[in-house]
Structures are given as structure tokens and as C-alpha cells.
Amino acid sequence: xxxxxxxxxxxxxxxxxxxxxxxxxxxxIWRQYHLTTTAGPIRKSADxxxxxxxxxxxxxxxxxxxxxxxxxxxxxxxxxxxxxxxxYYDTVNDIKCRDFR
Amino acid sequence: xxxxGAEDGYAGTPWKSRNYSDGIVGLHEEIKDFYxxxxxxxxxEQMRHEVVARIxxxxxxxxxxxxxxxxxxxxxxxYLPTSDIDLVVFGNWETLPLWTLEEALRKRKVAxxxxxKVLDKATVPIIKLMDSHTEVKVDIxxxxxxxxxxxxxxxxxxxxxxxxxxLVLVLKxxxxxxxxxxxxxxxxxxxxxxxxxxxxxQLHCREDVSSSNPNLGxxxxxxxxxxxxxxxxxxxxxxxxxxxxxxxxDEVQKSMLDGYxxxxxxxxxxxxxxxxxxxxxxxxxxVKEAFDYAYVILSHAVSPIAKYYPNNKSxxxxxxxxxxxxEVVEYRDW
Ligand SMILES: [Zn+2]
Ligand SMILES: [Zn+2]
Numbered sequence: 450x451x452x453x454x455x456x457x458x459x460x461x462x463x464x465x466x467x468x469x470x471x472x473x474x475x476x477x478i479w480r481q482y483h484l485t486t487t488a489g490p491i492r493k494s495a496d497x498x499x500x501x502x503x504x505x506x507x508x509x510x511x512x513x514x515x516x517x518x519x520x521x522x523x524x525x526x527x528x529x530x531x532x533x534x535x536x537y538y539d540t541v542n543d544i545k546c547r548d549f550r
Numbered sequence: 551x552x553x554x555g556a557e558d559g560y561a562g563t564p565w566k567s568r569n570y571s572d573g574i575v576g577l578h579e580e581i582k583d584f585y586x587x588x589x590x591x592x593x594x595e596q597m598r599h600e601v602v603a604r605i606x607x608x609x610x611x612x613x614x615x616x617x618x619x620x621x622x623x624x625x626x627x628x629y630l631p632t633s634d635i636d637l638v639v640f641g642n643w644e645t646l647p648l649w650t651l652e653e654a655l656r657k658r659k660v661a662x663x664x665x666x667k668v669l670d671k672a673t674v675p676i677i678k679l680m681d682s683h684t685e686v687k688v689d690i691x692x693x694x695x696x697x698x699x700x701x702x703x704x705x706x707x708x709x710x711x712x713x714x715x716x717l718v719l720v721l722k723x724x725x726x727x728x729x730x731x732x733x734x735x736x737x738x739x740x741x742x743x744x745x746x747x748x749x750x751x752q753l754h755c756r757e758d759v760s761s762s763n764p765n766l767g768x769x770x771x772x773x774x775x776x777x778x779x780x781x782x783x784x785x786x787x788x789x790x791x792x793x794x795x796x797x798x799x800d801e802v803q804k805s806m807l808d809g810y811x812x813x814x815x816x817x818x819x820x821x822x823x824x825x826x827x828x829x830x831x832x833x834x835x836x837v838k839e840a841f842d843y844a845y846v847i848l849s850h851a852v853s854p855i856a857k858y859y860p861n862n863k864s865x866x867x868x869x870x871x872x873x874x875x876x877e878v879v880e881y882r883d884w
Pocket of ligand 2: 506508509510511514519520
């Protein structure tokens with residue numbers, strides 16, 4: 450039952466905390482494989498939340514923050530930013546759990 | 551022999567010679583296979599060198615001191631089987647000898663009679679032709695340095711980012727089959743595409759994108775995600791030099807004389823900072839739409855939900871956004 454997603458009053462993912470999608474459509478599910486190139490366990494980054502020091506924003510073009518952290522208006526209202534760093538790597542159990550949902 | 555996973559007929563995925571792992575790891579494997587398949591074979595490279603040699607002989611017979619250089623995708627190695635060969639001739643002429651060379655190429659039967667054209671009104675005047683032996687298309691320009699410099703820059707970035715060739719060849723094929731690979735058909739040029747890929751890697755939040763073996767499927771989807779969804783074309787421009795950054799388009803406009811507006815896709819030329827590589831890319835928003843489409847298709851195809859699609863073992867994920875035509879397969883078979 451832990452596998453089940455609880456109903457939420459607005460679309461916010463409780464895997465990555467971003468708005469705009471539910472947990473089953475979380476881009477983190479495929480993004481967490483960023484260093485994995487063969488079948489089997491997921492290869493984790495030594496420091497998964499490490500970001501480049503030189504941040505530039507794809508939305509407002511300014512220096513000092515990344516696009517997903519930008520508070521300025523987006524080009525399209527319907528588009529929500531997504532998190533480029535990995536907050537959590539799935540365990541073998543997590544993957545099994547998702548498969549049987 | 552059904553090597554491309556088709557039950558009957560031609561599936562359009564001739565690179566697919568095996569079943570892939572699930573999801574995104576499978577997409578990574580498939581991108582590698584596509585790259586191996588589409589990359590020039592030694593015979594193809596040899597064939598292209600012979601085309602260059604035939605044209606070079608004609609030029610040298612006319613002007614023994616002229617110098618012929620190959621630039622563009624044939625010199626960088628980032629070409630598809632159907633890509634053109636770009637040549638530039640350096641020499642001393644009062645006026646560009648477009649018609650003299652055209653006549654010589656025709657007489658010596660290097661070019662197919664109907665294929666040779668002189669575009670003397672273009673910004674960069676060129677001779678276009680198709681080699682009569684191989685049907686490879688060739689563009690010849692005169693005394694233009696920029697293409698050769700750009701090719702060297704591209705080679706440097708290929709060294710710096712080992713994933714670039716994989717991404718760029720998939721993206722080139724993707725744009726080619728949508729006719730978005732040329733500025734005059736409403737797309738973007740290959741130099742713009744390449745610089746977009748470089749900027750994507752330079753400014754990527756995760757530093758490990760330039761590691762030796764990242765997942766290429768993740769990077770491909772992230773490229774589509776950035777330029778199809780997140781990148782704000784209205785406000786933001788691309789700068790490559792000094793390790794890369796973004797620039798505010800309104801500031802670019804202020805610095806430009808005579809009220810010239812930066813184009814929708816503004817890319818500052820690292821070789822010539824006053825030059826906007828994206829200018830005249832009127833089709834930039836169509837390209838953006840195509841990238842967004844690819845993002846949606848691929849991110850769904852690698853999601854865990856897609857596992858329950860029937861026949862997913864025999865299906866190709868990459869084949870949902872790119873196909874290689876049967877003509878290309880046949881062209882390469884002879
Ligand atoms: Zn999420
Ligand atoms: Zn911002």
C-alpha cells in the first residue's frame with residue numbers, strides 16, 4: 450500500500466517536490482539513470498545534488514541561479530520547470546514496487 | 551532477414567540489430583547502435599575523398615596555385631550518408647571565377663549535366679553540383695575563411711565533450727527527416743544545432759554530463775526538454791565563448807547599431823562575436839515545436855507505464871522519433 454500515491458488537491462509531485470506532474474510521470478524516474486548505461490542496479494553519483502558553480506538561467510538569462518529556480522514568468526504559462534539534479538535514487542525494491550502498482 | 555525488428559516490410563530502424571534493455575538504458579544502447587550504423591564506413595569516406603580529388607584536379611588544372619579545403623560535416627566527421635561535401639577554393643581572382651569552374655566541371659564530366667548550378671546572387675556565391683559517379687552533392691565556395699574556422703572549432707568541442715557526436719547525429723537525422731535542417735526550408739543550420747548542443751552541455755546543471763560514459767538517452771531527452779520546453783527564446787540568447795553563458799536579448803539589442811533586433815534564436819558566433827548565427831533562422835519556433843514533440847514522445851516511451859505496451863521487446867524507442875528511409879539503406883548497400 451505504500452506504493453500507492455495519495456490523492457492531492459493540486460498536482461505536486463512528492464518525489465521531487467515540483468509542480469506540474471504526479472509521481473508516476475516524474476522525470477526523475479528516467480533522469481536518475483544519468484550515469485547508468487547497463488541493465489542492473491542504478492549507478493549513483495557521488496554527490497547527486499552537486500551543481501555546477503557557474504549557474505545561468507535559461508528562462509531570464511541571468512547569472513546566479515538555474516532555470517528551474519527562476520521566479521520570472523515563463524515563456525509559456527503551461528510549462529513547469531523540472532529538477533535537473535537527482536533527489537533520490539530508486540532501490541531495487543522501489544522499482545519492483547512501481548512495477549506492480 | 552529481418553534485422554530491423556519488422557514483422558513484415560521495412561521498419562525504418564536498420565540500426566536495431568538486437569533487443570534492448572528496458573526503458574532509458576535501452577534508449578542509451580539504441581543511440582549507440584544508431585551512431586555505429588549511421589557513421590560513415592571506410593568505403594564511404596574513401597568514396598568522398600575521391601569526389602574531392604576529382605574536383606581538385608579540375609581546379610588545379612585551371613589554377614595551379616589555388617588551394618582547395620574541405621570544411622563542413624565531411625571534415626568534422628559529423629555527417630549523414632546523404633550530407634553534402636563543402637569545399638572552399640582559395641586563390642587570387644579579380645572576380646570570383648564561378649562560371650569558369652562551372653564550365654570546366656561540366657566539360658570534364660565531373661558533375662551531372664543537370665545537377666550543376668551557379669548561385670551567384672547568394673550572400674556567399676557558390677557552385678552546387680552532384681558528383682556523377684557517386685551522386686554525392688557538393689557545394690563549392692571561394693575565398694571564405696569562416697567555414698574552415700568553424701570546422702576546427704567543432705573538432706575542438708568534439709574532443710572536449712565525447713557525447714557530442716552521438717547527440718548531434720541523432721539530432722541531425724531528426725531535423726533532416728522533418729526538413730528542418732536548412733535555414734531556407736524553415737529550419738536551423740547545422741552550425742546552430744551544434745552550438746545549441748555545446749551550450750546545453752556547457753551550462754548543464756549536473757557537471758557529470760561531460761563524464762566519460764553518461765547515459766546518452768537521458769542527455770537526448772534533456773536536450774529536447776531544454777530547447778523544446780524550458781528555454782525562453784524571447785529573453786535568452788546563447789553565448790559559447792569563455793566556457794559558455796546566456797545573454798539577455800534586450801541587452802544584445804541595445805548594443806546593436808541601427809536598431810537591428812536579435813533573432814528569435816540568438817546564438818553569438820564564438821568565432822565572430824558580432825555575428826548572430828541564428829539570424830535568418832525564421833523556422834526556429836518550428837524546430838522548438840519539433841523538439842517539444844520529441845520530448846513528450848521519448849519521456850513517455852521510457853516511463854515505467856510504457857512497459858506494458860504490447861511487443862515492447864521488438865519495438866524501437868528511438869524509432870519513434872527518427873527513421874532511416876529505405877533509399878538511404880539501399881544507397882549505402884551498393
Ligand atoms: Zn517529480
Ligand atoms: Zn531566471
